[in-house]
Amino acid sequence: MLIRNSRHNNPANIRSPEITPREVFESRRALLKACGFALLSVSTFSQKTAFAAMEGSGRTGKSIAAYRKTSYGAGEKLTSYEDVTTYNNFYEFGTDKPDPAIHSTLFKPRPWSISIEGEVKKTKTINIEDLMRLAPLEERIYRHRCVEAWSMVVPWIGLPLAALVKWAEPTGNAKFIEFISANDPLTMPGVRMPILDWPYTEGLRMDEAMHPLTLLAVGLYGEILPNQNGAPVRLVTPWKYGFKGAKSIVKIRFVERMPITTWAKTNPREYGFYANVNPNVDHPRWTQSSEKRIGAGLFAGRVKTQMFNGYAEQVAQLYAGMDLKKHF
Amino acid sequence: MVKQWILYSKIAIWIMAFLPLLRLVWLGIHDDLGANPVEFVERYTGTWALVFLLGSLTMTPVRLFTGQAWPIQLRRLLGLWMFAYVCLHVTTYIWLDYGFYWPDIVKDIVKHPYVVVGFSAFVLTIPLAATSNQVMMRRLKGRWKKLHQLVYVIAILAILHFWWLVKKDVTEPFYYAAVLVFLLGIRLHFKYFKCSQSHSASLKNQAV
Numbered sequence: 236m237l238i239r240n241s242r243h244n245n246p247a248n249i250r251s252p253e254i255t256p257r258e259v260f261e262s263r264r265a266l267l268k269a270c271g272f273a274l275l276s277v278s279t280f281s282q283k284t285a286f287a288a289m290e291g292s293g294r295t296g297k298s299i300a301a302y303r304k305t306s307y308g309a310g311e312k313l314t315s316y317e318d319v320t321t322y323n324n325f326y327e328f329g330t331d332k333p334d335p336a337i338h339s340t341l342f343k344p345r346p347w348s349i350s351i352e353g354e355v356k357k358t359k360t361i362n363i364e365d366l367m368r369l370a371p372l373e374e375r376i377y378r379h380r381c382v383e384a385w386s387m388v389v390p391w392i393g394l395p396l397a398a399l400v401k402w403a404e405p406t407g408n409a410k411f412i413e414f415i416s417a418n419d420p421l422t423m424p425g426v427r428m429p430i431l432d433w434p435y436t437e438g439l440r441m442d443e444a445m446h447p448l449t450l451l452a453v454g455l456y457g458e459i460l461p462n463q464n465g466a467p468v469r470l471v472t473p474w475k476y477g478f479k480g481a482k483s484i485v486k487i488r489f490v491e492r493m494p495i496t497t498w499a500k501t502n503p504r505e506y507g508f509y510a511n512v513n514p515n516v517d518h519p520r521w522t523q524s525s526e527k528r529i530g531a532g533l534f535a536g537r538v539k540t541q542m543f544n545g546y547a548e549q550v551a552q553l554y555a556g557m558d559l560k561k562h563f
Numbered sequence: 564m565v566k567q568w569i570l571y572s573k574i575a576i577w578i579m580a581f582l583p584l585l586r587l588v589w590l591g592i593h594d595d596l597g598a599n600p601v602e603f604v605e606r607y608t609g610t611w612a613l614v615f616l617l618g619s620l621t622m623t624p625v626r627l628f629t630g631q632a633w634p635i636q637l638r639r640l641l642g643l644w645m646f647a648y649v650c651l652h653v654t655t656y657i658w659l660d661y662g663f664y665w666p667d668i669v670k671d672i673v674k675h676p677y678v679v680v681g682f683s684a685f686v687l688t689i690p691l692a693a694t695s696n697q698v699m700m701r702r703l704k705g706r707w708k709k710l711h712q713l714v715y716v717i718a719i720l721a722i723l724h725f726w727w728l729v730k731k732d733v734t735e736p737f738y739y740a741a742v743l744v745f746l747l748g749i750r751l752h753f754k755y756f757k758c759s760q761s762h763s764a765s766l767k768n769q770a771v
Contacts, residue, residue, distance in 0.1 A: 317598075318598040321597075321598060322597070322598035322599060326731070326732075330730075330731065330732035330734075332597075332598070332599070333597075383730075385599055385602075428732075430731055430732050431731065501731065502731075517674060519675065519676070520675055520677065520727075520728070520730070521675070522667060522670065522671050522674075522675070524667065524670075525667060527599065527601060527602070527660075529598045529599055530598060532600065533591065533596060533600040533601060533604070533659060534659065536659075536661075536662035536664075537660075537661070537662065537664075537667075
């Protein structure tokens with residue numbers, strides 16, 4: 236016997252709690268896609284086909300309407316968009332280089348707001364849209380040197396951190412700035428594991444933060460930041476090792492004492508607060524006198540690492556008189 | 564019958580050893596080695612060397628459990644394939660990674676603990692590979708076994724090499740370490756537990 240349930244046959248009769256909310260529906264699809272990719276990546280013979288199947292490897296498709304070009308990095312050969320967006324250290328999404336591109340599909344970089352706390356006139360928050368209007372956006376091509384002895388050249392889009400600092404109105408007690416990254420176990424699978432002491436925390440000295448090279452990046456290659464690169468906003472300090480660049484920033488705290496940063500806390504012998512690129516100070520794990528350029532190919536060899544990653548002229552005076560072997 | 568199975572197993576090992584190489588060449592030809600191809604080849608050859616090392620260390624436990632001699636006849640082939648992958652690994656490091664630039668290579672080997680242990684493991688594999696043939700086995704007699712016990716040192720150094728290379732997430736080296744501990748544990752179990760059992764049994768027999 237066939238029982239017809241008229242209530243369920245008529246769409247107009249579906250009670251609203253039975254309707255899957257749009258976000259849940261979409262996040263399920265993204266989850267399924269991520270799972271499918273995970274399966275594919277272990278079974279496939281070729282790496283590229285696996286990446287082609289992955290949604291995250293395509294462009295974000297959301298270009299930034301207005302930004303001006305600058306002369307920073309003129310003449311540098313850019314690292315390809317594919318390499319910049321699939322070879323990432325972003326442990327919140329996993330510890331392998333392709334992990335962030337694969338596992339960040341559920342992450343939602345909008346709506347987004349950053350809270351400004353600590354030694355400021357008054358605690359406040361700013362959303363990502365307002366932040367992007369604090370100063371004219373500009374494209375800057377920066378060399379990016381990882382402590383693991385590889386490097387890239389990335390066309391970032393962003394604004395000087397100094398613009399945000401001015402807007403935040405820090406008090407005279409503010410000597411350092413602490414950057415705290417997002418820490419959402421639902422959308423960031425890496426933070427479910429005790430790999431690092433979450434949330435990821437980074438910091439700068441006030442004069443480093445105010446330096447014109449210091450950028451709050453909101454995009455790359457003309458588009459808004461992909462999730463795996465630290466969407467919606469990340470720090471870029473090109474004369475320091477890449478791990479200084481806090482990603483997906485949710486909180487900025489002005490403090491009087493030097494903050495304890497994540498990697499320095501994890502392994503103080505290997506990672507310091509300053510983390511300036513320095514070919515003369517070796518790391519217990521990696522030679523720092525030379526580096527591999529990503530995308531240069533199998534037979535390209537290494538290039539010499541430059542003091543302060545080649546930005547010595549602009550930043551060396553920040554560290555005048557300091558023993559850089561001690562303050563590594 | 565057993566001989567035939569040994570032959571089939573050997574063919575299987577050859578195929579298993581060639582497939583990863585084939586894949587590597589395939590990826591290389593199609594420019595598909597990823598953003599950091601040198602690191603990829605280093606990781607790849609190193610991982611396969613470790614797999615064959617653990618494979619060769621599996622043969623003795625299999626013999627102990629089955630009481631058959633044939634696993635030992637596969638051991639050399641697995642060990643030599645480990646050596647082949649180790650050689651590719653070291654060649655990648657010296658050539659593709661450091662471009663034969665010896666000052667940096669020496670500095671890297673001397674200064675960084677994970678390279679020190681890795682390089683030591685490589686050096687120790689050379690005498691084992693060199694004395695793996697029948698002639699050397701016969702010539703060295705009792706000393707051969709002693710010499711080839713170096714494989715335990717090599718295995719521990721190889722795991723340390725992997726463990727210390729990793730920045731924070733040691734999940735992957737942990738799996739390999741667990742397999743090694745398991746394989747060594749079986750040996751200890753047979754050596755001390757089973758042996759003492761048979762030993763007391765023989766004592767009882769004497770008493771009777």
